Amino acid sequence: MTAGYLFPEVARRRREYAAAHPDAKIISLGIGNTTEAIPPHITQAMVSYAQGLGTRVGYSGYGDEQGLTSLRKRIAEVLYSGMASEDEVFISDGAKCDIARIQSLFGSNVGIAVQDPAYPVYVDGSVIVGAAGAADSSGCYKGVTYLPCTAENNFFPDLSLIKDNTLIYFCSPNNPTGVASTKAQLKQLVDYALRHGCIIIYDAAYSAFIRDESLPRTIYEVEGARRCAIEVNSFSKLAGFTGIRLGWSVVPSELTFADGTPVRQDWNRVMTTLFNGASNIAQHGGLAALDEEGRKETRELVDYYLENARIMKAALTGENFASAGVRVFYTGDSPYLWVQFPKWKSWDIFDKILDECHVVTTPGSGFGPAGESYVRFSSFGHREDVEEACRRLSKLKL
Numbered sequence: 365m366t367a368g369y370l371f372p373e374v375a376r377r378r379r380e381y382a383a384a385h386p387d388a389k390i391i392s393l394g395i396g397n398t399t400e401a402i403p404p405h406i407t408q409a410m411v412s413y414a415q416g417l418g419t420r421v422g423y424s425g426y427g428d429e430q431g432l433t434s435l436r437k438r439i440a441e442v443l444y445s446g447m448a449s450e451d452e453v454f455i456s457d458g459a460k461c462d463i464a465r466i467q468s469l470f471g472s473n474v475g476i477a478v479q480d481p482a483y484p485v486y487v488d489g490s491v492i493v494g495a496a497g498a499a500d501s502s503g504c505y506k507g508v509t510y511l512p513c514t515a516e517n518n519f520f521p522d523l524s525l526i527k528d529n530t531l532i533y534f535c536s537p538n539n540p541t542g543v544a545s546t547k548a549q550l551k552q553l554v555d556y557a558l559r560h561g562c563i564i565i566y567d568a569a570y571s572a573f574i575r576d577e578s579l580p581r582t583i584y585e586v587e588g589a590r591r592c593a594i595e596v597n598s599f600s601k602l603a604g605f606t607g608i609r610l611g612w613s614v615v616p617s618e619l620t621f622a623d624g625t626p627v628r629q630d631w632n633r634v635m636t637t638l639f640n641g642a643s644n645i646a647q648h649g650g651l652a653a654l655d656e657e658g659r660k661e662t663r664e665l666v667d668y669y670l671e672n673a674r675i676m677k678a679a680l681t682g683e684n685f686a687s688a689g690v691r692v693f694y695t696g697d698s699p700y701l702w703v704q705f706p707k708w709k710s711w712d713i714f715d716k717i718l719d720e721c722h723v724v725t726t727p728g729s730g731f732g733p734a735g736e737s738y739v740r741f742s743s744f745g746h747r748e749d750v751e752e753a754c755r756r757l758s759k760l761k762l
C-alpha cells in the first residue's frame with residue numbers, strides 16, 4: 365500500500381520468475397513507459413538544435429528558468445487557446461518533478477486528498493516533505509484523505525470527504541483507472557475547492573489520449589478553475605519524451621493562498637531557485653511537437669497506443685474472462701485498462717497472469733486500498749508484443 369514499494373515489487377517478482385523460468389518470454393503490460401520511436405519531425409528539430417550547439421553562433425548556455433518564451437507562448441496558444449497566458453506557463457523537466465516542487469512549495473503544514481487509486485507520487489512525495497503524517501497498520505497515512513473511486517461511483521469520488529483548506533491531487537484521464545472526468549464533474553470539483561479553500565493540483569499527463577470531444581482536456585475549461593487550480597502536464601506520454609524529460613505547469617495569476625498572496629509569485633521563486641531550466645534541446649523538441657507537423661505526428665503516436673488498448677480490450681472481454689465475472693473498464697480515452705477480478709486479490713491475479721501467460725501487469729492494490737481486486741493493463745508496448753500477450757491471455761483459465 366505504501367506505494368513506494370509497488371514498482372520495485374513488480375520488478376522483483378518478474379526477476380524471480382524469469383530466473384526460475386529462463387525460457388519464458390515475458391511481455392510487460394505493466395509499467396507506464398512509452399515504447400515507440402519519437403516521430404521524425406520532432407526528432408529532427410532536436411538533432412538540428414543539438415548540432416547548432418556545436419557551433420559558435422548556435423551555442424546557448426543557461427536559459428530562463430521558466431523556459432523558452434517561444435515554447436511558453438506556443439503551449440498557451442495551442443493547448444490553452446486563451447485559457448492561460450504565456451507568463452502563467454512554466455516549462456520543466458517533467459510533471460513528476462513539478463509535483464515534487466509543488467510539494468516543497470506547500471510544505472508539511474497542509475492536508476492532502478488523493479483519488480484512491482492514484483499515481484503513487486502524490487502520496488509518496490507528501491510523505492517525503494512530511495505532509496502525510498504517520499502510516500497506520502494498513503499503510504494509509506493519517507494526513508491523507510483517500511477518496512475511493514470505484515465502479516460503484518463511476519470512478520468519481522464523494523467530494524464531501526475532503527476537509528477544508530486541503531491540497532487536492534486530481535488526475536484525469538486517471539492513472540490507473542483510465543477514467544476521464546466530464547466537464548460537469550470537474551465543475552463540481554472546482555466549486556467544492558472554491559467553497560472550501562482548497563487548491564487542486566490537476567495532473568493532465570494523459571490529456572492527449574482524450575478522443576471523446578465532449579471531455580475537457582484541461583481543467584481551465586471549467587469556470588472558476590483559474591482561481592483554485594494548478595495544472596501539471598508533460599511531453600512524456602504526448603510525444604514519447606519519457607527519457608528526454610520535458611513538462612510544464614500552469615499557475616494562473618488569479619490563484620492565491622489563503623492570505624491573498626499570488627501562488628504564481630511563489631511558484632516563480634521556487635522554479636528560479638530549485639530549478640535551472642529544462643534542457644534547451646528538449647525544449648526545441650517540444651516546440652516542434654506543437655507545430656502543425658508535430659501535432660500530426662503526436663496524434664498518430666498516441667493513436668498507436670490507443671489501438672493497442674482496443675486490441676487488449678477485445679482480449680480481456682473474451683469468453684474466458686467474461687464467464688469468470690471479470691469487468692473491463694475502458695472508455696477509449698487513456699492508455700490504461702482497469703480490470704476487476706472480483707474473486708481475486710490484486711497480487712494473486714498478478715502472479716497467476718505472470719505464471720500462466722508470462723505477462724507482467726500492475727496490481728491495482730498498489731495504487732491505493734480501493735484498487736484491491738483490480739489490475740492495470742498498460743497499452744504502452746510494441747504491437748506485436750501486445751498481440752502475443754493477448755493470444756496468451758485469451759487462453760488463461762480463470
Ligand SMILES: *Cc1c(COP(=O)(O)O)cnc(C)c1O
Nearest residue numbers: 458459460483539569598600611
Ligand atoms: C507518466 C505520468 C506523469 C509524467 O511524468 P513526467 O515526469 O512528465 O515523465 C505524470 N503524472 C502521471 C499520472 C503519470 O502517469
